[in-house]
Amino acid sequence: xxxxxxxxxxxxxxxxxxxxxxxxxxxxxxxxxxxxxxxxxxxxxxxxxxxxxxxxxxxxxxxxxxxxxxxxxxxxxxxxxxxxxxxxxxxxxxxxxxxxxxx
Numbered sequence: 001x002x003x004x005x006x007x008x009x010x011x012x013x014x015x016x017x018x019x020x021x022x023x024x025x026x027x028x029x030x031x032x033x034x035x036x037x038x039x040x041x042x043x044x045x046x047x048x049x050x051x052x053x054x055x056x057x058x059x060x061x062x063x064x065x066x067x068x069x070x071x072x073x074x075x076x077x078x079x080x081x082x083x084x085x086x087x088x089x090x091x092x093x094x095x096x097x098x099x100x101x102x103x
Contacts, residue, residue: 007044008044009041010045010046010065011045011064011065011066013048013049014029014047014060014062016050017053024075027076028074029049030076032079032082032083033047035079036083039083039087041088055070060073060074060075067086067092068101068102069092070099071096071097082096
């Protein structure tokens, strides 16, 4: 198995369909990358763009695995809290969570 994949703790999917591209996805993704580097966890989190996730009009939004958490209506200003709370401390940011798979 690829060593990069062994180190992953989270896999993040950002909707980049034509409907969500108008909802400022790119600035949010860039803010995430910057925060992951700042916290030294870039190798633990894989970020991908994907096609429609079916929640049009709620973006920018992302889906985080393995937790199955959907964060919505994201801005670059939301990113530091999500990275610190969720990715560093393991606590879901409830006020930005739309839903959780299996809940």
